[in-house]
Amino acid sequence: MSSILRRVLHTAFNRPYSKPTHSCGELNATHAGSNVVLAGCILPERKISNRLSFFPIKDFSGTTQLVVRRDNHDQPVLSSLSRVPVESSVLINGRVSVRPTKDRRPSPTGDVEVHVDSFTVLNPAAPVLPFYPSDDQAIVNDELRARFRYLDLRRTALxxxxxxxxxxxxxxxxxxxxxxxxxxxxxxxxxxxxxxxxxxxxxxxxxxxxxxxxxxxxxxxxxxxxxxxxxxxxxxxxxxxxxxxxxxxxxxxxxxxxxxxxxxxxxxxxxxxxxxxxxxxxxxxxxxxxxxxxxxxxxxxxxxxxxxxxxxxxxYAEAMARYGSDKPDTRFALEIQNITSLLPHHHQSSLANLGQVLETLAIRRSENLPFVRADDQYQLTDEPTVTRIVLTSTNLLTWLCNLVSPAVDPEHHISLNNVLKVNVGDTLYVSRRHAAPKGGATPLGRIRTQLAESAQNLGVSDxxxxxxxxxxxxxxxxxxxxxxxxxxxxxxxxxxxxxxxxxxxxxxxxxxxxxxxxxxxxxxxxxxxxxxxxxxxxxxxxxxxxxxxxxxxxxxxxxxxxxxxxxxxxxxxxxxxxxxxxxxxxxxxxxxxxAFPKTGAGTDPLFKSPATVTNDVLSQYGIQGIRT
Amino acid sequence: MSSILRRVLHTAFNRPYSKPTHSCGELNATHAGSNVVLAGCILPERKISNRLSFFPIKDFSGTTQLVVRRDNHDQPVLSSLSRVPVESSVLINGRVSVRPTKDRRPSPTGDVEVHVDSFTVLNPAAPVLPFYPSDDQAIVNDELRARFRYLDLRRTALxxxxxxxxxxxxxxxxxxxxxxxxxxxxxxxxxxxxxxxxxxxxxxxxxxxxxxxxxxxxxxxxxxxxxxxxxxxxxxxxxxxxxxxxxxxxxxxxxxxxxxxxxxxxxxxxxxxxxxxxxxxxxxxxxxxxxxxxxxxxxxxxxxxxxxxxxxxxxYAEAMARYGSDKPDTRFALEIQNITSLLPHHHQSSLANLGQVLETLAIRRSENLPFVRADDQYQLTDEPTVTRIVLTSTNLLTWLCNLVSPAVDPEHHISLNNVLKVNVGDTLYVSRRHAAPKGGATPLGRIRTQLAESAQNLGVSDxxxxxxxxxxxxxxxxxxxxxxxxxxxxxxxxxxxxxxxxxxxxxxxxxxxxxxxxxxxxxxxxxxxxxxxxxxxxxxxxxxxxxxxxxxxxxxxxxxxxxxxxxxxxxxxxxxxxxxxxxxxxxxxxxxxxAFPKTGAGTDPLFKSPATVTNDVLSQYGIQGIRT
CATH class of the missing domain: 3.30.930.10 (Bira Bifunctional Protein; Domain 2)
Known part of the structure; x- marks a missing residue:
């Protein structure tokens, strides 16, 4: 710590400091000309010219731009403020002024700046921090952010x-x-x-x-x-x-x-x-x-x-039938269709005997563009009981034949395609499942969810x-x-x-x-x-x-x-x-x-929990570790 | 369960029941003539005469008096309502009427009564309950109240x-x-x-x-x-x-x-x-x-x-000196007095050399009547370093002599008694302690607290x-x-x-x-x-x-x-x-x-916690009980 910092710090400790008069985020043009006292973290200096520096100061409520001009009067302030480490807590005495129109910013305090008369370092930050929450560009890994959660919490979004x-x-x-x-x-x-x-x-x-x-x-x-x-x-x-x-x-x-x-x-x-x-x-x-x-x-x-x-x-029955999920996302219309009753009678009877139904999920080029794109890209095939069929001029009148036997004739295909409103180029996911749904999702329901998660620009509202x-x-x-x-x-x-x-x-x-x-x-x-x-x-x-x-x-x-x-x-x-x-x-x-979450594994990298406990402590509870 | 109860119960289950229109505690004269639906616990019948019975009904908001008259029309209602076990949940359809002036009660709903037209048993209580929360007279032991906390919570005060x-x-x-x-x-x-x-x-x-x-x-x-x-x-x-x-x-x-x-x-x-x-x-x-x-x-x-x-x-220093406690009860004036400086000089020096002070707590008949009574009754002597002295005509000018040596002469006693404003009949608690207090209380502070806890009618406010x-x-x-x-x-x-x-x-x-x-x-x-x-x-x-x-x-x-x-x-x-x-x-x-407290020992008689756990479960956590 430099001697000047030690000195201002000592000052901060040994004297009552003035109370902040305003929050950093509340200043606007109505405060023009006021003397204010602000407390907050100092952010990186922006040297605008040889004669002018900006220092943003941030507290819970927002950020205000501090201004220091390099003239004879401001020289000592500027040289010492430049040396305060970023993220230090400082107390600023200053004066609010309205910016020239061309310099105004659209942020909440963008119309004003605060000319610094004097400042006190309330608590200096270390010269190097694990990462800098104000730096939006730096990619900080999750582990580091979790371990230094108190720094991560300085990010405005969080x-x-x-x-x-x-x-x-x-x-x-x-x-x-x-x-x-x-x-x-x-x-x-x-x-x-x-x-x-x-x-x-x-x-x-x-x-x-x-x-x-x-x-x-x-x-x-x-x-x-x-x-x-x-x-x-x-x-x-x-x-x-x-x-x-x-x-x-x-x-x-x-x-x-x-x-x-x-x-x-x-x-x-x-x-x-x-x-x-x-x-x-x-x-x-x-x-x-x-x-x-x-x-x-x-x-x-x-x-x-x-x-x-x-x-x-x-x-529940309707949700499982139409959306294949007990927590259906109904923001988009993509629905599952039970085609059992559209099959030839002997297929209907044999499915009924097995207690099964045949269902499809159709991705139509004519109407489901975000889903078509997701389907093209991901070609979901990881549900073992689901068959994905892209309709072509070759399979348009035969696509069911690989799924049920005996084969289904072209006339049935024509009427089925009409009911499903599908044509060449569309995708059909077909699944045979037990008629009585159980649990949270059907195979087609899972496909539907995966497609929705992959689809961009659905443009839906809650x-x-x-x-x-x-x-x-x-x-x-x-x-x-x-x-x-x-x-x-x-x-x-x-x-x-x-x-x-x-x-x-x-x-x-x-x-x-x-x-x-x-x-x-x-x-x-x-x-x-x-x-x-x-x-x-x-x-x-x-x-x-x-x-x-x-x-x-x-x-x-x-x-x-x-x-x-x-x-x-x-x-x-x-x-x-x-x-x-x-x-x-x-x-x-x-x-x-x-505020202080645990990782997916249930650990807390900040507080370093869970942790070991001595045998003496465990024995108070009548328990001990199992030796391996 | 009687068949009539089973029947009404079945009715309650199998049909949507009407929503309560009012809380039991909100009815007053402005509701006179209204038809109301009330839901609550039925309390013991009071047979006013051969022709009239009262049944209080209670919910979270209070109690209202239900009235059933033994005439031809009410006969079936009365005979079945009489058979509903006390504390059962019932739904009452009735009509509010204002009581005759002489029958009004000072309770919140004391001006009105509700004539019962019909009722539904929503849930019958067992014919015998562990205790009856509406019975203020019965002495129920704490263990039973804790075990059946949900019944105890029916008491209005709790x-x-x-x-x-x-x-x-x-x-x-x-x-x-x-x-x-x-x-x-x-x-x-x-x-x-x-x-x-x-x-x-x-x-x-x-x-x-x-x-x-x-x-x-x-x-x-x-x-x-x-x-x-x-x-x-x-x-x-x-x-x-x-x-x-x-x-x-x-x-x-x-x-x-x-x-x-x-x-x-x-x-x-x-x-x-x-x-x-x-x-x-x-x-x-x-x-x-x-x-x-x-x-x-x-x-x-x-x-x-x-x-x-x-x-x-x-x-802290003043609290320990005046009240002998770091959490002094200052609702009453009874203060400790340090009498070291009133002693002869050689006593002062020898106490100072030991780093000690001599303190008294005086209970004066002239002013501290509730404390005098508590002192007379309990004669607190369980603090080993405190001497309790009741001033008499014999010891009035010698009481210090047993506590310090060499003896203190009568003139010093006279001036000390004057400063302490004590006389024959008053009690002095005297203690010698380290000058620098430590911890939460001094010996005289503990005496003071005990006296206050025993004293009646202190008439103090927060x-x-x-x-x-x-x-x-x-x-x-x-x-x-x-x-x-x-x-x-x-x-x-x-x-x-x-x-x-x-x-x-x-x-x-x-x-x-x-x-x-x-x-x-x-x-x-x-x-x-x-x-x-x-x-x-x-x-x-x-x-x-x-x-x-x-x-x-x-x-x-x-x-x-x-x-x-x-x-x-x-x-x-x-x-x-x-x-x-x-x-x-x-x-x-x-x-x-x-709502659901634990006993002083840390057990919960309602949920029966803590409880044993199988070794299989413990082994998931890598622990086991210590065999003895």
Missing amino acids: ANNIRQRSHVSRLVRDALHTEGFLEVETPLLLKSSPEGAREFLVPSRLSQSDTPLFYSLPQSPQQPKQLLICSGAIDKYFQFAKCFRDEDGRKDRQPEFTQIDLEMAYVAWGPHPNAHNNPWRIGGHEVRAVIESLMGNIWHNVQGIRLPSSFNVIT VILIVSWLPHLVPGDYVPPAYPHLFTHHPFTAPMWQDITAMYDGRIDEVRGQHYDLVLNGTEIGGGSVRVHDAAMQEYVFSQVLQLDESEKASFDHLLQALKCGAPPHGGIALGFDRLMSILCNTQSIRDVI | ANNIRQRSHVSRLVRDALHTEGFLEVETPLLLKSSPEGAREFLVPSRLSQSDTPLFYSLPQSPQQPKQLLICSGAIDKYFQFAKCFRDEDGRKDRQPEFTQIDLEMAYVAWGPHPNAHNNPWRIGGHEVRAVIESLMGNIWHNVQGIRLPSSFNVIT VILIVSWLPHLVPGDYVPPAYPHLFTHHPFTAPMWQDITAMYDGRIDEVRGQHYDLVLNGTEIGGGSVRVHDAAMQEYVFSQVLQLDESEKASFDHLLQALKCGAPPHGGIALGFDRLMSILCNTQSIRDVI
């Missing part, structure tokens, strides 16, 4: 995401409080299930017959929130809930994440009585109304967009959709202690009331659940359900539907007991706040909307 | 605390957002220090050379929040932060708790330049202003009380106080990785600027820290400091003041590195939200302001 996240959380809380919701904190040190899969454990210093005891971190506050509503203390609960999932790293997953979690008492068990044409055929429309209003509020305030007051509702009427539960759906899917299929979802008899009759495949997913642009950002509130029904679901054994059921004792205390009917939803923010901020990854 | 907690959190967030603070979430899976004391560990499935790796749960977001401010992305940060501390159970501690955590960039390092008589002699007055405004806002809105706009500030100017750090203050005290003494606190030279000269005992505690009615509810922002100074504190070794220092590498990037000067505070709510709700324990 800082804006973190600030936007706070704004949206405020908006959501305000909206929910206004609708009578109360925020209640639920425990993070919760019960560890004996199976323990996917939960993070927390060793305790308590033990039972010399066996160490563990808490676990919740994957969601599902049980506490249901117990809270069962208590009747609260009729509308919400929480920005910290959740944890110990699973192998994935692109867009974090071991810890945040949910906007809601639950409401006295939700209906059936459709609104006056809404005969309403596609929402289940209960819980109170929850739907809250979510539609909340999302509308966010989009209006953050994006300046008016969403429709009522979101489209599609059933679409929010509700997927509803999902299959209820079948044995094996319950992967203890958690949910095979982020939000769906927990064992507390109520069956549709029309299907209760089927459920009690053991026709479990026919039972649909009172479940809803919120899908935004093809990403599932939330899910919820109307819950079972009848203890006998919940016990039946555990024993007869999911076929849990006694010890598995025992971990739900408190819930069954709470239902038996006259719990009100209830339902709720949870929204993934990280994903929602990632979509709102248009980032590649949820890591860009989290 | 439910109100949980609701009040939500209101206060909203108030705090609104106030802080309005002042430009942004809420940022920081990681909960953080770095485990090698020492690991007092931290909860979280095993990960990652390992390093076959050694298992662990995260730890944070005791506070101290390091992440400082790094955030160092980044410059945010100038005013706050968070309702989940914190964890693994320590042996105590009356008013929970293994997980919530802090209102703040940090601000560019806080001053010295007193306000225009405030010569201001007792706030350190930096960070920006933080002080935020807290005073915030607390004033809470007290005004929640308690209807105007707090002084500026809280009293007392130094007093908030700031204790400031604490001793900085000395070797051994740093108990890795945490803080010997809830909030104080972490290694990032800046020295007072007047004492920087003393610190660098190695006169560490003379250095005072830029630290402040917020004390409410003798309870520490918050603490904070101005932080060191200069990397060289922080390194000096680690190495020379705290004498950490290289490996201990290594765990702070990221902080030192962040300071070297030109971090702005910063400071902050953290408030204990559970304690604050406990004081606001006037509860005996913080457990009464937490």
Whole structure:
């Protein structure tokens, strides 16, 4: 550190310094002539001429241009300010002036500059930093950015995401409080299930017959929130809930994440009585109304967009048939077509006997240009059960023959091509699959998603959709202690009331659940359900539907007991706040909307976690490492 | 379950039920004549006469009286409603009527009653419940209440605390957002220090050379929040932060708790330049202003009380001298008096040579009646270094002689008694202690606190106080990785600027820290400091003041590195939200302001945590139980 810096630094420490009078980002022409005090990071000097230098100064609110002229009076200021390392915190005393018209910039403070009278270095940066966040040109690798996250957070784009996240959380809380919701904190040190899969454990210093005891971190506050509503203390609960999932790293997953979690008492068990044409055929429309209003509020305030007051509702069966996905991206029309009924009768019967259907996804040159280009470029062939056919004058009337036997005659091809509106040059993806869809996507659905991800210039705008009427539960759906899917299929979802008899009759495949997913642009950002509130029904679901054994059921004792205390009917939803923010901020990854994220592998290069622990510490918890 | 219940239940399941039109707690005379639909828990029937029964119905908002008359028309309703188990969830269709004047009650809905036309049982309670929350007379043991917390939460008082907690959190967030603070979430899976004391560990499935790796749960977001401010992305940060501390159970501690955590960039390092008589002699007055405004806002809105706009500030030295405590309860005047200077000169010199002082706490019959009664009753003698003397006509002029030698003559006793304003019948607690106080309380301070806790009818109102100017750090203050005290003494606190030279000269005992505690009615509810922002100074504190070794220092590498990037000067505070709510709700324990608390031993009787985990699960984490 140079002696001049040591001196100004000493001055800064040993004297109270003046308070900044303005933020760097708020100065404009109305401040012309004012004396101001600014605090911020000093950015690289731009020498405009031998007589003039610019130094941008930046704080949380923006950047202002500082000006120092090389005349006799300014000489000492300029020579010392030039020596302050970039990114140092400085305090500037100066005077605002309006720039000549030709020098104005379109940035927020672009009309003004601040002539520096004097300055104090509050904290000098090291002469060389790992990288320079103000340098947009430098390519900095992800590992370095993660390790020096506090420097990376100085980048305006990333800082804006973190600030936007706070704004949206405020908006959501305000909206929910206004609708009578109360925020209640639920425990993070919760019960560890004996199976323990996917939960993070927390060793305790308590033990039972010399066996160490563990808490676990919740994957969601599902049980506490249901117990809270069962208590009747609260009729509308919400929480920005910290959740944890110990699973192998994935692109867009974090071991810890945040949910906007809601639950409401006295939700209906059936459709609104006056809404005969309403596609929402289940209960819980109170929850739907809250979510539609909340999302509308966010989009209006953050994006300046008016969403429709009522979101489209599609059933799981329809979503799988038309889009091949339980979280369809309906921003573009590209739809899957089931061509089984267009085949000759004997083909129809043999498919029916196998319980199968034949589907196509057509990429038409006449209408799907972005998809045509993506298809030409990528020629997707990695789905083993999907055949990709480019129609030519040679195969136009024979393309089905390689897929089904006996061969299909040209007349059938002609009518099929007419129905599909395809011609020479178009691409057909053809797939044979089980008629009853399962899981999250069909093979053609995956092709459709890949094409959309590769297609450029789709020119789409946000679409929010509700997927509803999902299959209820079948044995094996319950992967203890958690949910095979982020939000769906927990064992507390109520069956549709029309299907209760089927459920009690053991026709479990026919039972649909009172479940809803919120899908935004093809990403599932939330899910919820109307819950079972009848203890006998919940016990039946555990024993007869999911076929849990006694010890598995025992971990739900408190819930069954709470239902038996006259719990009100209830339902709720949870929204993934990280994903929602990632979509709102248009980032590649949820890591860009989290202040201190972990890597895909679950490590934290900044805090260097996880880390080793000594045996002495472990022994307090009655545990030790397994020697290999 | 009776068949009639099964039938109504079936009805409730199989049909959408009407939405409640009103909350039970909102009905009043303006609703007279309206048809209403109410949903809630049914409470025990009160048979007023052979012809009339009352059933209170309760929801989150309050209780309304339902009326059923035993006439021909109502007979079926009454006989079935009488058979619904208490605490069942019911849906009532009825008509509001105003009570005759003589029957009105002072409760919020006491002017009206609802005549029941029909009802639906939404969920019947079991015929016998573990206890009945509506029964104020029954004494229910704590263990049962904890195990069936969802029933206990039906008690109005407890439910109100949980609701009040939500209101206060909203108030705090609104106030802080309005002042430009942004809420940022920081990681909960953080770095485990090698020492690991007092931290909860979280095993990960990652390992390093076959050694298992662990995260730890944070005791506070101290390091992440400082790094955030160092980044410059945010100038005013706050968070309702989940914190964890693994320590042996105590009356008013929970293994997980919530802090209102703040940090601000560019806080001053010295007193306000225009405030010569201001007792706030350190930096960070920006933080002080935020807290005073915030607390004033809470007290005004929640308690209807105007707090002084500026809280009293007392130094640690003065608090220890006058009240014998670093968190003095100044709601009452009872003060400790140092009588060293009133002793004969040779006693003064010998005390000075020993570095000691002689102090008294006088309980005067003439003025401290509640304390006199407490003293008479408890005759506190459990402090070994304190002598309790009841003044009598015999010992009035000799009482000091048993405490110091050589004997003190009667003339000195007369003048001393005059200064102390004591006479026959008064009690004196006398203590000899080291002149430089250490830790949280002196022996007389503990006596004073015990007397105050025992005294009845003190008739005091809330007093908030700031204790400031604490001793900085000395070797051994740093108990890795945490803080010997809830909030104080972490290694990032800046020295007072007047004492920087003393610190660098190695006169560490003379250095005072830029630290402040917020004390409410003798309870520490918050603490904070101005932080060191200069990397060289922080390194000096680690190495020379705290004498950490290289490996201990290594765990702070990221902080030192962040300071070297030109971090702005910063400071902050953290408030204990559970304690604050406990004081606001006037509860005996913080457990009464937490929805699902743990016992003093750290167990959760509701969720039955912590619990055992199978060896299979543990082995995924590379750990096993230690066999004994």
